[in-house]
Structure formats: C-alpha cells, structure tokens
Amino acid sequence: MSFKESIQLNTQLGYFEGEIPVNYQYTLGIAGTKFFETLMNEGQFVASECKTCGVKTIYPLIYCEECFSAIDTYVPVGLEGELYSFTKCYRDYQGKEYQTPHLIGLIRFEGIKGGIIHRLGIDDKEVHIGMKVKAKLKPAKERNGTLEDILYFEKS
Amino acid sequence: MKERVAIVGIGVTGFFSVSPSLSFKELTYTAAVKAYEDAGLHPKDIDSFITASEDFMEGYSIFDEYVPDQMGAVMRPVQTVTADFLQALGIGWMMINTGRFRIIAVESHSKASNVKTLDEVKAFALDPVYIRPLKENSDFLAGLEMNRFLTETGNTEEQCAHVVVKNKANALKNPHAAHAAKLTVDDVLSSNPISHPLKELDAAKAADGAVMVVLASEKEAKALCKKPIWICGISWFSGQGNPWSRTFAYADYAQLAAQKAYKMAGISNPIKDLDFAEISDEYSYKELQHLESIGVARKGEAGFLTQSGATLADGIFPVNISGGLIGVGNTFEAAAGIMVYDAVMQLRHEAGMRQIPNACRGLVQSWRGVPTATGAVAILSNE
Ligand SMILES: [Zn+2]
Numbered sequence: 178m179s180f181k182e183s184i185q186l187n188t189q190l191g192y193f194e195g196e197i198p199v200n201y202q203y204t205l206g207i208a209g210t211k212f213f214e215t216l217m218n219e220g221q222f223v224a225s226e227c228k229t230c231g232v233k234t235i236y237p238l239i240y241c242e243e244c245f246s247a248i249d250t251y252v253p254v255g256l257e258g259e260l261y262s263f264t265k266c267y268r269d270y271q272g273k274e275y276q277t278p279h280l281i282g283l284i285r286f287e288g289i290k291g292g293i294i295h296r297l298g299i300d301d302k303e304v305h306i307g308m309k310v311k312a313k314l315k316p317a318k319e320r321n322g323t324l325e326d327i328l329y330f331e332k333s
Numbered sequence: 334m335k336e337r338v339a340i341v342g343i344g345v346t347g348f349f350s351v352s353p354s355l356s357f358k359e360l361t362y363t364a365a366v367k368a369y370e371d372a373g374l375h376p377k378d379i380d381s382f383i384t385a386s387e388d389f390m391e392g393y394s395i396f397d398e399y400v401p402d403q404m405g406a407v408m409r410p411v412q413t414v415t416a417d418f419l420q421a422l423g424i425g426w427m428m429i430n431t432g433r434f435r436i437i438a439v440e441s442h443s444k445a446s447n448v449k450t451l452d453e454v455k456a457f458a459l460d461p462v463y464i465r466p467l468k469e470n471s472d473f474l475a476g477l478e479m480n481r482f483l484t485e486t487g488n489t490e491e492q493c494a495h496v497v498v499k500n501k502a503n504a505l506k507n508p509h510a511a512h513a514a515k516l517t518v519d520d521v522l523s524s525n526p527i528s529h530p531l532k533e534l535d536a537a538k539a540a541d542g543a544v545m546v547v548l549a550s551e552k553e554a555k556a557l558c559k560k561p562i563w564i565c566g567i568s569w570f571s572g573q574g575n576p577w578s579r580t581f582a583y584a585d586y587a588q589l590a591a592q593k594a595y596k597m598a599g600i601s602n603p604i605k606d607l608d609f610a611e612i613s614d615e616y617s618y619k620e621l622q623h624l625e626s627i628g629v630a631r632k633g634e635a636g637f638l639t640q641s642g643a644t645l646a647d648g649i650f651p652v653n654i655s656g657g658l659i660g661v662g663n664t665f666e667a668a669a670g671i672m673v674y675d676a677v678m679q680l681r682h683e684a685g686m687r688q689i690p691n692a693c694r695g696l697v698q699s700w701r702g703v704p705t706a707t708g709a710v711a712i713l714s715n716e
Pocket residue numbers: 227228229230231232241242243244245246
C-alpha cells in the first residue's frame with residue numbers, strides 16, 4: 178500500500194470545472210405563515226405561547242422547544258425590544274467587501290424567548306448592547322410577508 | 334464491565350492551503366495507508382468504516398457513495414455521518430461497545446480548496462427564511478456572538494489576540510500545519526475587521542487534508558498495539574438550535590458534552606486531572622468561550638488565563654499545542670481529526686518538538702462551526 182508516483186510539475190496539474198445549480202422554495206409552515214401574515218397585514222410581531230409551561234417564543238413555533246407540547250396560541254409582541262448583541266459587517270454572503278459596512282443586531286423582547294436578527298439603523302457611535310430599539314417597517318402597501326418587511330431596527 | 338475502546342492506528346496527510354496534486358480520494362488514501370500501517374492492519378481486518386462529511390462542502394450529493402474505495406472499503410459496511418470527526422469517533426466507540434464490532438476505521442477530510450464559492454456554501458447553512466435574506470457573510474454570526482461574549486464576560490479583544498499569537502506560534506513546531514506564523518498581538522488587533530469585533534486574523538483559514546483513525550476493542554488493542562490510546566469519555570450535544578434563541582456568553586453544547594465526558598472518565602477537576610487540551614478555535618474568542626464552558630476557566634477568566642501564559646505549550650495547562658484550527662487550518666468536518674492526531678502523538682510521547690513532559694491524559698473538544706451549536710468532547714488517555 179502506497180503511492181507509486183506523484184505529480185512533479187505544475188503543468189501536469191489537472192482539474193475539472195463543475196457547478197451545482199440549486200434553487201428552492203422554502204415552505205414557511207403554520208407558525209412562519211402566521212408570523213409573516215401578521216407582520217404584513219397588521220404591522221406586528223407575534224410569538225407563540227406554550228399553554229403547558231408558559232414559554233413564549235419568537236420566531237413562533239407550533240411546538241414548545243422546552244416541553245414539546247403542541248402550540249396553537251399566538252400573542253402579539255410590540256415592535257420595541259432590547260439589543261442583545263450587534264456586529265458591524267464588512268462582507269456579504271459571497272465574501273465581497275461592502276463599500277459601507279453596516280450594523281446587524283439580535284433584538285430580544287421582554288418576557289419572550291428568542292429574538293429577531295436584522296439590520297440596525299443606528300449610528301456607530303450610539304450603538305451599544307442593552308439599548309432600547311424599535312422596528313421600522315415598510316409602509317403597509319409595500320409589505321409582502323417576508324423578512325424584508327422590516328427595514329431595520331432604530332433607537333426608540 | 335464493558336471492554337474499553339482504544340485508538341490503535343492513526344494517519345494524517347498534513348494540512349495545506351491548497352492540494353492541487355491530489356484528488357480528495359487520494360488525500361484520504363494517503364491518510365488511510367498511514368493509519369493502517371500504524372495499526373499493522375489491512376482494510377480487510379476492519380469490521381466497519383465511518384466517514385464524516387457534508388455534501389455541499391464536497392460538491393456531491395449522496396456523498397457516502399464516493400467514500401469506500403479510497404479506504405479499502407469496497408463491498409464492506411460503510412456509513413457517512415454528517416457531523417464532525419469527533420462525533421464520528423463517538424459512533425465508532427459506540428459500535429465497538431455493542432460487542433458486535435472489534436475494529437472500526439473512522440475517516441474525515443477537507444478539500445475546501447475545491448470549493449470556488451466557499452463563502453456562499455457557508456452562508457447556505459444559515460436559516461433560509463429568518464437569516465439568509467439579510468445576505469450577510471456567515472462570519473457575522475460569530476461577530477454577533479463574540480461581541481456579546483466579550484461584553485458579558487469581560488474578556489477582551491486583546492486577550493483573543495493572545496489566542497491567535499499562541500496558536501500560530503505553536504503551529505510553527507507542527508510540520509503538518511498550513512497556517513503557522515510568528516505574530517504579535519498588535520498584528521492581530523490591526524488586521525482588517527470582518528465582522529466587528531471579529532478581525533481577519535481572529536478567524537481560522539481553510540485547509541485541505543485527511544485524517545484516519547483505527548479503533549479497536551480492548552482485547553484487540555492489547556494484542557495489536559504497544560501504545561493504545563484509550564477513549565475514556567466521549568460525548569456530543571446540540572445546544573440551542575436557533576441562533577436567535579442562544580445565550581452567547583457560553584457554549585451550552587460544550588458544557589453538556591464536557592460534563593458527560595468528565596463523568597465517564599472520572600474527571601472532577603479538569604485542570605488537575607488533564608495534562609493538555611485541544612480546543613476548537615475556529616475563531617479566537619471560541620477558544621476562550623469553550624474553555625469557560627468546559628470548566629477549565631471560570632466565567633470571564635479564560636482571557637486572563639491565556640494572557641498569563643497558562644495555556645502556552647509550556648504553561649500549567651497547554652491549550653492547542655497543535656496550533657489549533659487557527660494554526661493548522663480549518664478542515665471543517667475533519668477539524669477535530671487534527672486535534673485527535675496531536676493528542677494521540679502527545680499521549681504516545683511521539684510529538685517530537687511539540688512533546689510536553691509526562692503527558693498522560695488529554696481532552697479534545699470540537700465545534701461544527703457557524704451557524705451550529707453542536708460539538709463534542711473526548712477524553713483520551715495512555716493508561
Ligand atoms: Zn412548553
């Protein structure tokens with residue numbers, strides 16, 4: 178067992194180009210549809226509420242992460258939350274550098290497990306962990322039931 | 334009492350930023366030949382084979398169809414697990430524990446340099462509905478976690494830079510390392526920001542390479558091998574799955590896996606009971622966060638421990654003598670394989686320039702990387 182030969186010259190290196198085109202249509206499901214329909218139609222966030230253990234979760238789920246009970250109760254959550262963490266991003270998903278880096282944050286809501294990760298419309302000098310923030314939504318007519326219905330979170 | 338399980342053979346290719354002269358199968362073959370030679374076995378002696386890999390990183394779907402031949406496993410039982418090497422090792426450990434298998438081979442490799450759109454493949458692991466539409470680089474989740482971790486624990490960016498300097502320097506003594514360097518803390522702190530507070534040099538760079546381990550039951554191990562390295566504890570956990578629900582101050586998966594592995598191995602005080610640790614440092618802050626999560630340091634103290642020199646190769650508790658992923662290279666699902674290799678060399682007292690005196694028991698900890706909250710812990714011993 179062993180190699181009997183090896184490539185000794187760069188000019189002998191071989192390779193073959195290939196690609197995998199992949200496209201999907203991701204189903205939102207019951208809870209996801211509820212979240213985005215409420216966002217689009219009412220301009221509100223909703224959490225799911227477990228009637229067994231009382232835990233409320235955003236993004237909503239039809240089962241409880243804590244006790245595995247089935248959930249069919251949704252409760253409104255205000256657009257205001259607290260900045261749990263933030264980061265200043267310099268590169269996009271392809272690794273391309275942004276001309277203007279921007280802030281992304283994880284926003285948590287009082288009494289709710291989970292949170293929303295989204296852009297921040299806050300000045301670099303003012304942004305800090307623990308600050309109160311509020312979602313700025315697209316105008317009702319322009320909303321289409323996606324994450325992009327939230328423009329960003331701003332100082333509240 | 335159950336028979337113990339030992340590592341009786343191990344082989345690595347060495348790790349490189351590119352590997353244009355060998356296909357991924359040839360990389361695996363290279364590591365497999367070394368592992369079988371090391372164990373004094375032929376593939377026909379192996380009862381079952383396991384590989385750890387992830388389809389999108391390989392560029393194939395149903396990748397398990399592409400693994401048998403290079404391991405000598407044609408017409409043999411083979412399985413691929415979409416998990417990291419340490420989890421695959423745990424599966425091999427469990428198979429031997431059933432009493433139905435005597436010898437198992439576990440393989441993993443990286444051919445990251447084949448992936449022309451590595452950033453996109455990594456971003457494809459982000460939640461498609463709730464995160465991916467933001468179109469951010471997947472490193473942003475690490476930046477988000479790092480910022481909260483530092484703020485909440487009091488560890489600092491400078492202390493993270495000490496991790497990078499230490500691991501890159503350790504890698505200078507590791508002939509298998511792809512990304513060794515002699516750096517200063519200032520070099521790290523002044524490197525380009527990628528997702529503040531995360532900087533270019535805080536993140537492990539990708540590498541190619543393969544690793545294979547041969548596991549055997551206690552009876553076989555004692556017959557086959559002069560220096561069997563025993564797996565005294567091994568465990569893995571997934572923590573809070575959705576990134577928006579996580580606690581960034583500590584790594585729940587590492588804490589749970591360590592607690593269980595310590596219990597299996599009879600470890601009550603990790604610093605006293607272990608001689609060294611290989612810790613997942615895919616990003617510098619993760620080494621600190623993982624050390625606090627597995628109970629080597631108290632909350633907020635891993636940075637001081639690092640800065641004080643305690644985790645240097647000649648410190649009281651060496652961490653990542655191999656150079657870690659920052660020094661050796663990030664080989665994705667194979668990343669823990671680099672660490673297991675180094676731990677085995679330490680415990681056999683065959684680590685050459687890297688050898689620490691009297692190494693008897695060591696820990697290896699893995700993390701599957703962004704965006705996961707999954708990782709494993711193994712305790713290895715030479716007695
Ligand atoms: Zn519940």
